[in-house]
Amino acid sequence: xxxxxxxxxxxxxxxxxxxxxxxxxxxxxxxxxxxxxxxxxxxxxxxxxxxxxxxxxxxxxxxxxxxxxxxxxxxxxxxxxxxxxxxxxxxxxxxxxxxxxxxxxxxxxxxxxxxxxxxxxxxxxxxxxxxxxxxxxxxxxxxxxxxxxxxxxxxxxxxxxxxxxxxxxxxxxxxxxxxxxxxxxxxxxxxxxxxxxxxxxxxxxxxxxxxxxxxxxxxxxxxxxxxxxxxxxxxxxxxxxxxxxxxxxxxxxxxxxxxxxxxxxxxxxxxxxxxxxxxxxxxxxxxxxxxxxxxxxxxxxxxxxxxxxxxxxxxxxxxxxxxxxxxxxxxxxxxxxxxxxxxxxxxxxxxxxxxxxxxxxxxxxxxxxxxxxxxxxxxxxxxxxxxxxxxxxxxxxxxxxxxxxxxxxxxxxxxxxxxxxxxxxxxx
Ligand code: COA
Numbered sequence: 001x002x003x004x005x006x007x008x009x010x011x012x013x014x015x016x017x018x019x020x021x022x023x024x025x026x027x028x029x030x031x032x033x034x035x036x037x038x039x040x041x042x043x044x045x046x047x048x049x050x051x052x053x054x055x056x057x058x059x060x061x062x063x064x065x066x067x068x069x070x071x072x073x074x075x076x077x078x079x080x081x082x083x084x085x086x087x088x089x090x091x092x093x094x095x096x097x098x099x100x101x102x103x104x105x106x107x108x109x110x111x112x113x114x115x116x117x118x119x120x121x122x123x124x125x126x127x128x129x130x131x132x133x134x135x136x137x138x139x140x141x142x143x144x145x146x147x148x149x150x151x152x153x154x155x156x157x158x159x160x161x162x163x164x165x166x167x168x169x170x171x172x173x174x175x176x177x178x179x180x181x182x183x184x185x186x187x188x189x190x191x192x193x194x195x196x197x198x199x200x201x202x203x204x205x206x207x208x209x210x211x212x213x214x215x216x217x218x219x220x221x222x223x224x225x226x227x228x229x230x231x232x233x234x235x236x237x238x239x240x241x242x243x244x245x246x247x248x249x250x251x252x253x254x255x256x257x258x259x260x261x262x263x264x265x266x267x268x269x270x271x272x273x274x275x276x277x278x279x280x281x282x283x284x285x286x287x288x289x290x291x292x293x294x295x296x297x298x299x300x301x302x303x304x305x306x307x308x309x310x311x312x313x314x315x316x317x318x319x320x321x322x323x324x325x326x327x328x329x330x331x332x333x334x335x336x337x338x339x340x341x342x343x344x345x346x347x348x349x350x351x352x353x354x355x356x357x358x359x360x361x362x363x364x365x366x367x368x369x370x371x372x373x374x375x376x377x378x379x380x381x382x383x384x385x386x387x388x389x390x391x392x393x394x395x396x397x398x399x400x401x402x403x404x405x406x407x408x409x410x411x412x413x414x415x416x417x418x419x420x421x422x423x424x425x426x427x428x
Contacts, residue, residue, distance in 0.1 A: 003129030003169045010175045014042040017151050017174040023050050027117040028109065028143040029057040033135025033270040036121035036153040038178035040066060043119075047074040054078055056113055058105075058138070059215075060085035061183035061270065067095055078113070080105060081332035082323075090329055099376075102237060102335040103294035106142035118147040122167060123158040129169040134158040135182070135276070137165045138237075138267045138290035144171060153178050159276050163265075163286035185270045187241070188217035190224065193356045196390035198225035201308055201354050204386065204393060205229060208256040210302040210346075212236040212339045213243070214309045218354050222308055226251055233257040235302050237293055237335040239266035239285060244278045259301045260286065267293040294335045299342030305349040307339035311378065312359070315371045316405040316424055318381035318396045320353055327374030340379050351385035352393075357413040365416035367408050369423035387411065 018039070021027075027043075030036055035057075043050070044065040055066055056078045064085030067077050069092075077095035079086055080102070089095035100108045109115065120140055122131035131154065133140050144150055144167060151174040152167070169175070190198075198221030205211070205226065210233035213219035223242030226232065233254045234243055243264060246252040254262050267290040269279065279285050292298055299305055311322040312330060323331050336353075343349035355366050367389070371377070387394045387408060394407035405424045409417050 001170055003125070007125065007129070007169050007175060010172065012174055012176060014038060014176050014178065015046070017176050018042045018046045019049055020174065021049070021117055021149060023053065025050065025053045025117040026113065026115045027053065027055045027119055028113070028115045028139070029055060029119040030121055030133065030136040030140060031057045032059045032061065032268040033182050033276065034121045034133060034158065035061050035183060036119045037180055037183070039119045039151055039153050039176065043075065044068070044071065047071055050074040056109070056115065059083060059268065059270070061185070069094065079332070081334050082329050083331070087330070097329045097332070099333070101333060101338055102138070102290050103296070103338040104291070105139040106289055106291045109139050109142040110146055115143050115147050117149040117151065118143045119151050120167070121153045121155050121158055123160045124154060124156050125169050126160070130166040131169065132158070132160040133165050133167060134161050135269045137163065137287035141289055149173050151176065155179050157182055159280035161279050161285065161287050162283050163288050164292070165287040182273070182276055183270065184272055188220045190217055190221045193390045194218055194221035195224070197354050197356065197388060198222045200388045200390070200393050201352055202226055202229075204350055204352060205306050206304065207231055209233070209304040209306050210235050210257050212299070212305065212307040212342070213240070214238065214334070214336070216310065218310050219308060222354070231256050233302065234264035234266070235260065235293065235299055235305065236265070237267050237290065239264060239269040239279070241271040241275045244275055247284070254284070257302050259298070265293055290335070294338035296338055296341035296345055299339060300345035300349065303347040305343045305346035306352065307343040307350070308352045308354055309336045309339065311353050311355055311366070313366050313368050313371060313375065314353065314355070314387055314408065315368050316408055316420065317401050318384040318387070318404050318408070319371055319377050320379040320384055321371060321375045322378040324374065324376045326372040333378045336378055337383070340383050340385070344383060344385060351383070352388055353379065353384065353386065354388040357389040357391060357411065362413070365412055365420065367412040367416070367420065369420060
């Protein structure tokens with residue numbers, strides 16, 4: 001088929017595209033740097049059209065109008081990663097949290113969520129009619145293959161990102177041209193604590209290792225501490241400004257990776273405009289679905305895989321919650337367990353959970369005698385490996401409960417060490 005003709009005949013206005021959807025649509029939306037904002041805003045603007053519809057997405061970049069109280073009855077948001085935009089809605093039971101590992105999201109989409117509508121943001125088509133899904137590859141192919149309606153916001157600002165990240169124009173049922181700036185993620189605030197954590201993590205990383213790094217100040221601080229390393233590789237779920245800087249500096253070469261040699265691999269990304277320009281048409285950055293990037297059995301094929309993630313609380317036996325504060329669902333497991341497992345299976349791999357020793361302006365120790373009532377264990381004490389704070393690194397694997405408690409107390413904030421010691425002793 002002549003894809004250019006198809007493109008012209010399937011172009012429509014936002015209004016027509018949204019009003020042609022079933023009123024009880026089961027939708028998914030792209031996220032991070034590829035949030036289809038015009039489509040999502042139109043779903044909210046025409047909310048009266050929807051009754052009992054659902055919308056699944058993951059990393060919300062800013063305000064999420066579809067999580068507002070006025071959407072109740074029209075649309076219910078569902079996620080496996082609670083962000084600032086959805087937190088109130090989940091807390092007030094106007095949105096749903098579903099515990100699913102990130103690597104399993106494509107299978108969840110196909111087998112459980114079963115969307116009939118997909119909202120994506122894509123680049124302009126190339127000469128063969130392929131659009132890139134840009135900054136968000138994770139579950140989009142699974143959703144497109146399941147849905148009857150594929151609505152694409154074609155945005156000329158969407159970078160053309162390589163990898164297994166394409167949709168052909170003829171797979172799109174509703175084409176809406178809307179050029180909007182991509183959401184920009186501001187630089188994380190890195191203070192003395194984060195810098196010290198970065199250095200302690202960097203001490204665990206050797207030349208030639210392959211890295212997975214999460215979002216936020218700590219991963220960014222780790223990246224800043226790696227400037228004197230050589231031949232690092234990236235096999236991650238996220239690709240960030242910090243990684244691009246290390247590629248430019250010649251620190252990340254991906255030369256010593258066992259798979260995808262020479263390429264940085266990720267499944268979603270967000271960052272500055274500079275990052276979006278960097279990845280545009282860049283064959284050294286490949287986006288793949290999350291059941292590839294985060295599959296522990298694939299990630300572990302890279303020897304010396306170092307996974308660096310963060311958490312909210314760790315108890316003295318090594319149980320980690322990265323997702324709850326007591327009973328409150330703060331975020332989600334995301335890809336943490338996928339990569340802890342991948343690193344544990346990798347020859348020479350290390351799974352690092354890096355945290356500031358305290359939270360709430362120093363009032364709370366993140367290393368706690370027991371987990372808060374109602375907490376969800378994200379990484380279990382059977383899988384935990386290293387915990388790092390600004391005071392050092394505790395290696396927990398193969399250690400007894402007493403040895404773990406001792407190692408964790410040694411890296412807790414000094415103000416809390418004695419009380420942690422006392423509470424540990426009381427336990428026996
Ligand atoms: N008790 C009470 N409050 C706590 C706490 C604790 N033990 N630990 C953190 N908090 C509070 C902080 O004070 C902060 O509140 P504030 O914003 O009002 O100051 C808030 O919770 C967020 O904590 P912080 O550590 O600053 O969050 P972060 O943005 O660095 O994110 C995680 C940390 C763990 C939530 C985040 O890394 C995450 O969601 N991880 C899970 C998924 C994952 O690892 N995926 C793989 C990589 S994407």
